[in-house]
Amino acid sequence: MSERTRNIASVAVIAVMAVALLLLTSTQPATSDRVEQIGTRLKCPVCQGESIANSPSQMAEDMMDLVSERVSSGVPDDQIIDELLSSYTGAVLLDPPASGNTLVLWVAPVVALGVGIAVILWWRRHPGQKADEATSPGKSRTRLVIGGVVLVLAFAGIVVVAANSLQDRPAAAAGAADIDEQDLSEVSDETMEAVIAANAEDPQVNGMRLALAERYFDGGDYRSAFPHYLVVAEDPNATGAEAITALVRLGWMAYDGNGEVETATRLIDEALAIDPGSSVARYVRARVLWCGAGETDQAIETFEELLADPELAAETRTQIEEDLEMANDGGECP
């Protein structure tokens, strides 16, 4: 058989078989299970990058059940994926969509291939001249110097930027916050109640208790204030200042709310036992006695003692001066 005949025969055989293969084969996967297919496009949110079709986890199974249900109801593929996309972010997709953020992923490989082919073709045309453009030592040194400068600048830039950015690392994101560092002015009563209830064991919460109780107190809501003051007063871990504030308030409320002068003075005496010099305690005690027991003289005496103290707070001073005046005038308590 001549070469030519053999060639033609070979080509014919090849062509026939190629056609046969094209007809015989199909690109449909053996198991064209729609559910499975959709499953391979979705990432199991609780796994390390596995698709829900492949992952054995319970969550993946649940999601596959959902997909299965939707497929049986005749929902089209894209809609099912959109449904999940509307709950989760794009992180649930294993196949980046050819748009928006991820368009570059589709374009870049094609561009890379194109660039590669272009470079090869260009190189074929311009293989470069012989290396006998004997570089003079001067030129060579210049190049090295330039290289060195480039290097130094590059590193300097990177180091400076990195150092700056690493220093401004912000504190850990908002969240489990330190109790005593909070700005409480914006926070509602219910929130403070919740925080206090949740941290009841923590002695640091006393500050917050007092703050909340003060709010109630200022609003005249003695009923709500009372339990908080009581807890602080009875807490062996409370600081002296906290205990004094609580006891004094309790005392005032006992008098003002229930008219119980003896209970009031007893409570304030407890506060004075902690710090006999406490001006707040002495002042309130004096007021209680003046208003409740009519002991005006004793009150005036105490007022004057207090006013004599140069370190008295300005507001308190004003208040005491007013009271003193009133007591001196008529004796009746406002």
Added chain:
Amino acid sequence: MLAFLGSAGVIAALIGSILLVVRGIRRAQGGEADIRTPGKLVLAGAVISMVAMQVALLTDDFSLAYVANHHSSATPFPFDVATAWAALEGSIILWGLVLAVFTWVVVRQASDRLGSAAVAVMAGVGVFFFGLMVTVANPFEVCVDALATGCAASSAWPFTAADVPANGPGPNPLLQNHFLMAVHPPVLYIGYVGLTVPFAYAIGALALGVPGPEWLRRSHRSTLVAWSFLTLGITLGGWWAYEVLSWGGYWAWDPVENASLMPWLAATAFIHSGLVQQRRGMLQAWNFVLVISAFALTILGTFLTRSGTINSVHSFTQSAIGPALLGFLVLVLVGSFTLFAMRSHLVASSPRIETFVSREGTFLVNNLLLTVYAFVVLIGTTYPLLLEAFTGTQVGVGEPFFNRLAVPLSFMLLLTMGFGPVTPWRGAAPGLLWRRLRWPTIVALASGVVVALTVTRVAWVILAIVLGVFVVAAIGRLLLEFAGARKAKSGLSLYREARTVIGNDQSFWAGQLSHIGVVLVAIGIAFAANLPLHTEVELAPGESVEFAGYTLTYDAPFRREEPNRVVQGVRVEVSREDRIITVLEPRANFYDTEMGGIITPAVMSRPSGDLYLTLRNLDAETVQLGLDTSPMIWLLWLGGVTTAAGGFWSLAMRRRDRVVEEPLVLADV
């Protein structure tokens, strides 16, 4: 004691590396300096540090924070040995040791300026890694605040009084589940670290301004060692994933897996284009670019694997290791490419390529495909991380994306593998290729038709078979052609002449063996990915189910106590036509530290593929099992090992002059 010993070893290696850098540079400039002593110091230091860690692990010395945090006295051998590289600080010891060995090899070879320059670069890399161990990733810190198991705080000073916990939590249970975990990292690290050698020679050549094939020649063996081990390491990794992760997956395009694939692709391209430079003097500049990229990709790989970036982009700045690795990567890229740019005039010239229909031409195609492949994997892996770092948006890039691009690229590579070896250097005489490939084409298409008619109609499988047979048939025919030509002159048997042909150019035929390995991998993947069977069943004891031609009967549940874990599972009888073949035990392993169990599948391997049983749920009444088949999966492992074998064969042959005569072009018979 061990902390001191280990730290001393690391410091010794660091000092040795610094000395090597200094002296290597001096020698490269023409001066005299002794590099053997520092080389031995580096090696000794690295060995001592590894030995110290191993002794600490084997003797349950929990005064070392690393041992306290990653080891448990219940961990069986050999997993306690492997604990040395189960976590970051320990794995750097392994990296350092392998690097020290490769550095020693380069030191011994360093008889001239180029060799000395390479030594300096190798040692420079060593300074970085040993430096890491002395600063932010110190594996020999002493525990100063013990917990019930583990260590809360540690100190780098080896003579600190230790607060020794009673025990440690042991390595991550996933790492204790299979002996492969003990083997896979060292193999992979030899692959990674080995790529430092050609990089060092390349930088040395650029720095000294000595272009040409010398640096390629000197580093060729190390490149082959690295590539072979990397191939083996990736295969082992796939096998481990398949055996341990309970869904029959051997590859998931996971960032850590991709981290090992990218340098492999670059190294494969480099081996091929290196041949072009050695033969024809072309592609010099490209080879520099490739080898720098391959090395940079190994650093990127380590960064991705060890910096915690994968779990959360921002967790990686919580320790200094992430930034350190990233910084080193930037240093390598900026330094190498600046050097390249400044020396570009030396590497610019090259002979003209006459025609693309030549061995050089096919290597260009091969390099193009491999480079695009590596690029695709790179952007797919890093894009989500970069996007999240910049905008907080999370996108998923997973299997569908990678497969879409990798599959066509792989098929094109297979095709190139068929053409390349039969195309002569410089250009093919008209009609030569047709003559050499005519029969392989026919045989390949015929195989495809046969498989389509008997086994499956799925196009991807047929295509893989057609291309695979094409490659193998082309190789076979080439061998026959050469052997036949010799036989015609010598009268010896075809077989003997074939052996002579192979013996005369072993590196070429070793490469062909690797190509055959790749073909096997491709066919294995095509079958396993396209034709698996899957179902979920729920069985009561005694119940049976038919699956994949087998009858599976649920026998009974069981519970076993082992030193480091509790194993709970079920016994399932596998039979065919009333004959019991085997009993499989899909199970879950419960280790102390985990609240749930590690699901371990039971695998039955047959020539047609694997039968795979996974435990889903076990209660008093029933068991739920996942049933899978992985057809022809053994082809994957065999193929991977064969591919690596080609590389090892190439290394094993005696060094001989590599000038090979072009075999005669046959006139038609």
Added chain:
Amino acid sequence: MTGRVLRWAGLAVVGVTVVLAVVLASRFGSDPGLVDSPLIGRPAPEFTLAGLDGSEGASLSDLRGDIVVVNFFASWCLECRDEHDDLVAASESFADQDVTFVQVAYQEAAAESLSYLAEAGASSTTRYLADPGSRTAIAYGVFGIPETFFIDPEGTVVGKIIGEADALILGATIDSIRNGEQPGQQITGDTQQRPDA
């Protein structure tokens, strides 16, 4: 290739690397957090779930008019245990302020959640619901727990906390919703997956 072309190519690589490194380094410091859940600003997915103990549970539409706090939890979740007391405290504190707390068990058998609640102490003002098939968790795009969603009286999702919530952040979020604001997404910490997933 001419030497000059190669030189520029090499320097271009250096330039790109430096730019990338600088830009990346400048992002180390800030944590943009994650993009907001797509649910924020949109009507909350409806659910009708039975109680954990099989009793009649709740459906979201019935709670329209209240601020609804939907928290996903499970006994195997450590942060959930840590935030339990805070959830109880907040639920009870806001109970008569037209705020309803709902806690949905995630990826867990009802019996396990119940025994956990018995041990940790359930709140009488919170609805504890079972979510078979995780449909509600999927509808809300739960990636891990604890996650807490805030729905305003008109039924729009206006807030989400990823990670452990404490009474302060719960209360502050509710306060801002009462002020007509949309607190959006806040990340307080990590979320957890079921250990054997």
